[in-house]
Amino acid sequence: KQEVTQIPAALSVPEGENLVLNCSFTDSAIYNLQWFRQDPGKGLTSLLLIQSSQREQTSGRLNASLDKSSGRSTLYIAASQPGDSATYLCAVRPGSGGGADGLTFGKGTHLIIQP
Amino acid sequence: DTAVSQTPKYLVTQMGNDKSIKCEQNLGHDTMYWYKQDSKKFLKIMFSYNNKELIINETVPNRFSPKSPDKAHLNLHINSLELGDSAVYFCASSHFGPSEAFFGQGTRLTVV
Numbered sequence: 581k582q583e584v585t586q587i588p589a590a591l592s593v594p595e596g597e598n599l600v601l602n603c604s605f606t607d608s609a610i611y612n613l614q615w616f617r618q619d620p621g622k623g624l625t626s627l628l629l630i631q632s633s634q635r636e637q638t639s640g641r642l643n644a645s646l647d648k649s650s651g652r653s654t655l656y657i658a659a660s661q662p663g664d665s666a667t668y669l670c671a672v673r674p675g676s677g678g679g680a681d682g683l684t685f686g687k688g689t690h691l692i693i694q695p
Numbered sequence: 696d697t698a699v700s701q702t703p704k705y706l707v708t709q710m711g712n713d714k715s716i717k718c719e720q721n722l723g724h725d726t727m728y729w730y731k732q733d734s735k736k737f738l739k740i741m742f743s744y745n746n747k748e749l750i751i752n753e754t755v756p757n758r759f760s761p762k763s764p765d766k767a768h769l770n771l772h773i774n775s776l777e778l779g780d781s782a783v784y785f786c787a788s789s790h791f792g793p794s795e796a797f798f799g800q801g802t803r804l805t806v807v
Contacts, residue, residue: 611792611793612793614795614796616798621803622800622801623785623798623799623800623801624785624787624798625798626795626796626797626798629795631793632793667736669738671738671796673793673796675793679726679745679791679792679793680726680743680744680745680750680751680791681743681750681751682728682730682740682743682751682753683730683738683740683787683796684740685737685738685739687735687736687737688736
């Protein structure tokens with residue numbers, strides 16, 4: 581059974597720092613991996629989607645990498661800003677089932693950027 | 696303009712009641728999902744539907760009954776609500792296969 585782990589569970593850094601959030605998964609048979617952010621009391625906003633054949637994706641100050649064979653992904657946030665404060669969720673779509681499989685989520689990293 | 700919309704946003708009800716949550720997507724997706732986020736903020740898949748047909752039911756009590764009248768809608772009906780059903784329920788949609796999933800804003804259900 582797929583399990584997704586995110587480290588650290590919480591992180592607080594001063595504004596302007598570069599930071600890395602980690603995600604690991606136990607079953608490398610995935611279709612893709614998706615990073616989300618969740619603001620308090622809000623829904624999930626998709627940040628980046630990496631297909632299983634890709635190594636990384638970039639969007640603005642965000643860069644996500646995927647090493648499928650080792651079951652790891654990282655989300656790199658450059659020049660962090662207070663507006664980046666949120667919970668970041670990593671989720672994988674299993675590749676062993678059909679195309680309608682749901683995502684398996686990690687428990688998230690709660691990020692606080694201090695002004 | 697909202698891609699995936701859920702109603703209501705908040706739902707407070709008494710134990711034993713029956714309630715429904717509605718979900719609509721305007722993204723042209725053929726696959727829709729319900730997820731549950733528990734008090735510890737852990738998100739877990741409940742159901743997935745593809746072209747109005749149930750694909751996944753992740754050991755959810757049969758008091759939960761999803762219904763998909765068409766590809767753009769997936770409603771969740773809950774019978775005989777229990778205290779443990781209190782959670783945030785998220786609807787999501789995607790194309791069939793390895794495509795990006797989009798989520799609604801969630802429905803916070805509180806059973807008293």
